[in-house]
Amino acid sequence: MNIIFLGPPGAGKGTQASLLAGLYDIPHISTGDIFRDNIKRGTPIGKEVKLIIDAGALVPDDLTISLVKERLKREDCLKGYLLDGFPRNLYQAESLESVAPPDMAVNVDIDQDILVSRLAGRRACPNCAGTYHVSAVPSELCPVCGVKLTVRPDDVPETIRKRLEVYNSQTAPLIAFYGQLGKLLTIDGNQSIEKVCGDIVEGLRKE
Ligand code: ADP
Ligand code: ADP
Numbered sequence: 001m002n003i004i005f006l007g008p009p010g011a012g013k014g015t016q017a018s019l020l021a022g023l024y025d026i027p028h029i030s031t032g033d034i035f036r037d038n039i040k041r042g043t044p045i046g047k048e049v050k051l052i053i054d055a056g057a058l059v060p061d062d063l064t065i066s067l068v069k070e071r072l073k074r075e076d077c078l079k080g081y082l083l084d085g086f087p088r089n090l091y092q093a094e095s096l097e098s099v100a101p102p103d104m105a106v107n108v109d110i111d112q113d114i115l116v117s118r119l120a121g122r123r124a125c126p127n128c129a130g131t132y133h134v135s136a137v138p139s140e141l142c143p144v145c146g147v148k149l150t151v152r153p154d155d156v157p158e159t160i161r162k163r164l165e166v167y168n169s170q171t172a173p174l175i176a177f178y179g180q181l182g183k184l185l186t187i188d189g190n191q192s193i194e195k196v197c198g199d200i201v202e203g204l205r206k207e
């Protein structure tokens, strides 16, 4: 089963992809995590993308697409993939159609006014890439590995605004793109993490 996630920054795509990866035993592939890992390791790719990501802009398509293509060739993707954060524009979506088309696009629909508090309260583990919210996990330490949680450099007000603009102009049109292909599953993302997950599982079962 090949699944992609649509939805603005903070909608809960990463949270849901990570839960579904455990349920379906298929890999959760987050382009944002791949970039952040490169930044952490100081690779040439990391150096190329750091300023772009910190500014809330999109990394160039050629680089992003080649990283995703390489990742999808790995053996664990034979069973399928859960792509979180890719595609983010029509060009990326068309290129994915030509290599490994998704069976379904899960569109996590959410009220714009919740997003800022979701993103501003997001805490990430630099070790295991786990994602939490201060209201749910008030401790400063990762519940899984005990490492101090951090605020992502792009989860600051000005960059959040910029990322929402980029989403609305470049990524939101993909909702119509997958709708026309008959591959769109829209889920109410304003509910609890567990309820959203249950709705996705039920929606995918019916397809
Ligand atoms: P995205 O990958 O779409 O940017 P995340 O999965 O990282 O979003 O979630 C953003 C923040 O909101 C995180 O702090 C996460 O713990 C929290 N969160 C995710 N889903 C929900 C939900 N259904 N209800 C409340 N908080 C949520
Ligand atoms: P969020 O889940 O909060 O939307 P991500 O972790 O998916 O954020 O992405 C963080 C940043 O990484 C994006 O703002 C963008 O700069 C870059 N990025 C991630 N995926 C892509 C992509 N498919 N194309 C271009 N840039 C990307």
Ligand code: ZN
Pocket: 125, 126, 127, 128, 129, 130, 142, 143, 144, 145, 146, 147
């Ligand atoms: Zn951790």
